[in-house]
Amino acid sequence: MGLDDRKLAVLRAIVEDYVATQEPVGSKALVERHQLGVSPATVRNDMAVLEEEGYIRQPHTSAGRVPTDRGYRLFVDRLSRVKPLSPAERRAIERFLAGAVDLDDVVHRTVRLLAQLTRQVAVVQYPSLARSRVRHLELVPISTTRLMLVMIADTGRVEQRLVELPAPVPADDVIDLRRLVNEKLVGSRLSDTPPLVQALIDESVPHLRPAMTTLSTVLLETLVERHEERIALAGTANLTRGGLLDFHGSLRPILEALEEEVVLLKLIGEVEPSTLRVRIGDENEIDNLRAASVVSTGYGPGATIVGGMGVLGPTRMDYPGTIATVRAVARYVGELLAQN
Amino acid sequence: MGLDDRKLAVLRAIVEDYVATQEPVGSKALVERHQLGVSPATVRNDMAVLEEEGYIRQPHTSAGRVPTDRGYRLFVDRLSRVKPLSPAERRAIERFLAGAVDLDDVVHRTVRLLAQLTRQVAVVQYPSLARSRVRHLELVPISTTRLMLVMIADTGRVEQRLVELPAPVPADDVIDLRRLVNEKLVGSRLSDTPPLVQALIDESVPHLRPAMTTLSTVLLETLVERHEERIALAGTANLTRGGLLDFHGSLRPILEALEEEVVLLKLIGEVEPSTLRVRIGDENEIDNLRAASVVSTGYGPGATIVGGMGVLGPTRMDYPGTIATVRAVARYVGELLAQN
DNA sequence: ACTGGCACTCGCTACAGTCGAGTGCCAGAG
């Protein structure tokens, strides 16, 4: 229960040393590397208490201590101070993102940047369509029975889909269709479109109705319900950093999880009003990731949140550093989006 | 030099057994599992010759033999018969690809399919823009000084880019611009556009020239020169299959290579008239992949080739099976593209 | 409440010995 200040200091020291050295840390080494002002024996007693409370554990009887997931949690919640980014890092972020020409480019650069700065796996969700507004819809005739539907969202995201029309539609009608859908849908949230789309069908002049129905179906099915979310990933090579000591010796489950878009979305897509989320080991809902930790946050222009981004690494990671980096990158990207 | 038929049969047996068991194979086991019709001693003599010629080697003095890259090469070139796909596999391919609604979808499904069937890492290049023809160019005004340029290629690929205009351009002029670029460029190969684009600028009426210049720059820079090629990847989790025995114990270099688009393009993008290419271990130009083999081929509607696809795995892979799968998938995708 | 001391645990390393798979070579048979 009562964890006095020194015990907390000991826990902090253990976490820091273990993260740095990747080896179980013993009482003697601890008093040497940190100014705790007490003897190893005293530290041992504190350690015994910490172990009893489940914050640290011993891999083997004759080894030092290692933080448990619970220990990391306490560390993150109460013991770590935010580690301010170095000017060099700030500059790197700015420089890296400044050159982006495109939304795709922004996302791409961001994910690489995150991976590089944290030396871990980075995940970035494209601005969610559900949270975007329609800026423009374009219909491009490919043949008399085929249209390419292009949707441009206010976040800069562009999606396209081929539409197979039930019957040939002359060029003039395509113009009408384009005008209609734009009039009705521009400015609305994609998540709010279903009723609007229905109205669109109902209000169409009869000879346009079949085409409009197909068009609407595609609009709803693919743009709203399906593809919906896209994800960018980078830094998987960083998983091999710890020489397989992290992740309980097998990258398999991690790599598998990273291949599933759904899983990734779960990881970083659940954007809550809260600013930043840290999930440590067991706290992950996804079984395959029980050996990993995830630091994630939402991003977007101003206070709005249009998507998530995050970083995945071993539970034994530099939490303060990672948190600072993720937060900073998210803010920069948000500012960048706000400019457009 | 003279490798008589039996020696070749021995080599084939060694490759097959080693691929299957992942363990060095000895003379005794060989005669047991294959009907070679001779005694272990004879096989040993043959093995000695094969080793001298560099087709196999011994990991340790008291171990069995393992094929060398050169051995695999000989096996692929002269000893393996094509392994026909099982009907189940054929059906899987058809079913998997049939549901595709979109080019993106096709590529996405293809890469997953390849990874699943071969149980290795799969790479698919999107239809190369350089090899595509322009079907349509669309300009969507975002603001008075911003246009969204959308290009639709005849392969179904769609690319977009934001264009920052040097000065505001009224809506009417946008229409003119659109007409002009479409008149000039539709139907032409992207790789042939540079001169056409130049002509476009020269022939523009003066007041459109600045806008046209910017537009052309973007067109060339981003669509032709930069993004250019896109790549889809799947199955990285399969790298962990061999329990790190493959790949000389470290996935690091492989994962690193797979993160570089440029590298991937080198892998599968160099599409030659030849139908299918197998690069074994050392034969790879990319240092990081010296421990891996790559089976790649081009694909496209009919005889045209619009992109590449391939599979990467340990040198110790099932070449006949992989080759058959890659070839079959590429053909199906080609047919699918031809239908559009 | 902290400290020094001490006995104890147990993983790691080194070393020796055994086992066995696999080889190379050779003499003899076909």
Next chain:
DNA sequence: CTCTGGCACTCGACTGTAGCGAGTGCCAGT
């Protein structure tokens, strides 16, 4: 000339033993 059986040899894998040392828990003393 080719193949075979036999035999001695090599060397990695595995086992068991022993010593080392980091680290602990506990206790008596300040």
